[in-house]
Amino acid sequence: MEDAGILALYFARDEQALAETQKKYGPSLFSVSYQILRCQQDAEECVNDTYIRAWNAIPPTKPTFLGAFLLKITRNLSLSYYKAARAAKRGGGQVEALTQELSDCVTGSPELLLEAAELSRLLDKFLRTLPQKERCVFLRRYWYCDSISDIAAQCRMASGTVKSSLHRTRSKLKRYLQEEGIFV
Numbered sequence: 001m002e003d004a005g006i007l008a009l010y011f012a013r014d015e016q017a018l019a020e021t022q023k024k025y026g027p028s029l030f031s032v033s034y035q036i037l038r039c040q041q042d043a044e045e046c047v048n049d050t051y052i053r054a055w056n057a058i059p060p061t062k063p064t065f066l067g068a069f070l071l072k073i074t075r076n077l078s079l080s081y082y083k084a085a086r087a088a089k090r091g092g093g094q095v096e097a098l099t100q101e102l103s104d105c106v107t108g109s110p111e112l113l114l115e116a117a118e119l120s121r122l123l124d125k126f127l128r129t130l131p132q133k134e135r136c137v138f139l140r141r142y143w144y145c146d147s148i149s150d151i152a153a154q155c156r157m158a159s160g161t162v163k164s165s166l167h168r169t170r171s172k173l174k175r176y177l178q179e180e181g182i183f184v
Helices: 003-011 016-037 040-057 066-085 094-102 116-129 132-142 148-155 159-179
Strands: none
Touching (some): 003 016, 016 040, 016 066, 040 066, 116 159, 132 148, 132 159, 148 159
């Protein structure tokens, strides 16, 4: 079923919308959550929570891209669950490690630099300037939280090449943000 049809079911408050959402997006949502949590039960719980959040948000929200809307909810839920379950005192570290990798580009809280919507706009604009493969590597690492080895396998690249690409892209992002008036 197309997104427009699924959204129509949500707006009609028809529970079939959840079944159609699960059929079309369930595997993708689970994959994103599992990449972050590395636990099948936790990932399934986050995906189920995504369906509840989508049901509560639609209507009044009418997402332009239903898949991206759902993936964002799943990713945010998974990251929140990850942080709660693996706080630093319990030996966590993956999210913090990824944040540290990007810290040279954006220091401090992005909310202090500019509103979240503006930062999002700048990142979208920056990502559109990248070649497709470079953009894919960057997003796989910092959006989907894939490991270097997973990215290398998916993109048919050597791990060292992936690391170099990420380093160059972070440098480009830093320069781009500086050109836009965000000094880091």
